[in-house]
Amino acid sequence: MNGSIPNIVIGRLPIYLRELQRMAEEGRHITSSLELGERLGISAAQIRKDLSQFGEFGKQGTGYSIEFLMDNICKILKVDRVWDMVVVGAGDIGSAIARYQGFTNRGFRVGYIFDIDPKIIGTKVGEFIIQDFNSLVEILRKNHIKIGMIAVPGWAAQEVADRLVEGGVSAILNYAPINLNVPSNVRLQYIDPVIHLQRMTYYL
Amino acid sequence: MNGSIPNIVIGRLPIYLRELQRMAEEGRHITSSLELGERLGISAAQIRKDLSQFGEFGKQGTGYSIEFLMDNICKILKVDRVWDMVVVGAGDIGSAIARYQGFTNRGFRVGYIFDIDPKIIGTKVGEFIIQDFNSLVEILRKNHIKIGMIAVPGWAAQEVADRLVEGGVSAILNYAPINLNVPSNVRLQYIDPVIHLQRMTYYL
Numbered sequence: 533m534n535g536s537i538p539n540i541v542i543g544r545l546p547i548y549l550r551e552l553q554r555m556a557e558e559g560r561h562i563t564s565s566l567e568l569g570e571r572l573g574i575s576a577a578q579i580r581k582d583l584s585q586f587g588e589f590g591k592q593g594t595g596y597s598i599e600f601l602m603d604n605i606c607k608i609l610k611v612d613r614v615w616d617m618v619v620v621g622a623g624d625i626g627s628a629i630a631r632y633q634g635f636t637n638r639g640f641r642v643g644y645i646f647d648i649d650p651k652i653i654g655t656k657v658g659e660f661i662i663q664d665f666n667s668l669v670e671i672l673r674k675n676h677i678k679i680g681m682i683a684v685p686g687w688a689a690q691e692v693a694d695r696l697v698e699g700g701v702s703a704i705l706n707y708a709p710i711n712l713n714v715p716s717n718v719r720l721q722y723i724d725p726v727i728h729l730q731r732m733t734y735y736l
Numbered sequence: 737m738n739g740s741i742p743n744i745v746i747g748r749l750p751i752y753l754r755e756l757q758r759m760a761e762e763g764r765h766i767t768s769s770l771e772l773g774e775r776l777g778i779s780a781a782q783i784r785k786d787l788s789q790f791g792e793f794g795k796q797g798t799g800y801s802i803e804f805l806m807d808n809i810c811k812i813l814k815v816d817r818v819w820d821m822v823v824v825g826a827g828d829i830g831s832a833i834a835r836y837q838g839f840t841n842r843g844f845r846v847g848y849i850f851d852i853d854p855k856i857i858g859t860k861v862g863e864f865i866i867q868d869f870n871s872l873v874e875i876l877r878k879n880h881i882k883i884g885m886i887a888v889p890g891w892a893a894q895e896v897a898d899r900l901v902e903g904g905v906s907a908i909l910n911y912a913p914i915n916l917n918v919p920s921n922v923r924l925q926y927i928d929p930v931i932h933l934q935r936m937t938y939y940l
Contacts, residue, residue, distance in 0.1 A: 546934035547931065550930075551915055571915060609937055611937055624832035624835050632828070634929075678940055679936070705929060709838045711758070711776060719935075719939055721935060721936060725838075725839075725927060726839060726842045728926075729819075729843070731923075731925060732907035732923040734746050735923050736883075736906060
């Protein structure tokens with residue numbers, strides 16, 4: 533199945549899932565592509581088409597069971613389990629990520645946080661003890677961790693990416709404001725607030 | 737011009753700009769669509785096509801002047817000036833944003849940070865004194881600030897968005913893990929690490 537579903541469709545599933553979880557928290561049980569579309573600013577037809585790529589999740593006229601649809605999207609995205617992650621960089625951003633409450637119930641958990649600075653290695657960030665960056669590869673391999681987040685300055689980010697890959701990581705979320713090179717079998721996503729801001733100023 | 741350039745083209749310009757700035761920092765002066773494409777994983781033809789929508793930035797065979805191209809993209813994206821922004825929410829994420837060094841030289845500056853918690857209003861985050869959320873609208877209007885970042889819990893985010901809009905903000909970057917409703921003349925972008933992570937787990 534992996535090869536046949538367009539990336540852009542996969543990219544929308546987490547948006548659907550987030551809104552469904554919000555509805556579930558509101559105590560709702562049933563929704564429709566129309567309602568979901570209105571809440572997300574996406575056409576109902578697009579949502580039906582995206583979901584139909586994975587099977588039959590609703591009956592004509594009765595809508596979708598929110599719980600059933602959530603369960604299925606979680607399975608498709610493989611977040612019906614909890615993925616351990618590492619954070620590299622224990623500065624402001626890395627510390628905020630390590631303490632972030634928003635991973636809970638969405639398929640992820642921070643397992644370890646690393647830094648290269650001997651002055652902070654061994655100290656605590658939230659409930660985590662900051663680990664030595666030099667033990668990154670070993671800890672990744674021992675714990676079979678597949679996901680890493682980079683929260684170091686731009687100049688250090690490529691080396692961190694290389695070490696993550698060396699340790700077996702195959703999905704990287706990069707907060708450093710720099711484009712990284714990774715092998716083609718490694719997935720890479722970026723979070724750079726300036727990119728998002730510059731996408732808006734054009735219209736101001 | 738605004739109506740005629742597709743959003744997706746505008747969305748790629750900040751990526752080009754970031755890479756050009758990186759090349760400039762490396763001391764480089766000339767590049768080509770081929771090199772830029774290789775560094776970014778985008779085809780040279782796509783880059784040439786995107787840039788041609790805004791004019792003639794390079795000569796056949798001699799490539800692009802990095803500085804000239806940067807200047808022009810900055811003008812197009814209106815980041816040839818510095819935009820003041822507000823951050824609402826002085827928790828981990830809001831504090832990390834306020835102290836973030838990555839805005840400098842990229843067109844943005846945090847002007848104020850706000851919170852609703854009387855225990856932290858008046859205390860400092862980096863160089864900023866945390867302002868009372870109840871003075872948000874007034875401060876936005878007085879300073880003609882057009883950009884706001886939301887770093888509050890999900891349940892509080894819609895009210896923050898409403899107040900930002902009331903104060904005249906027309907571009908919002910939302911870090912809260914929730915979809916927001918804003919008037920159609922207000923631009924909205926999201927930063928939610930879980931969305932990015934879930935876009936990768938499908939492929940693991």
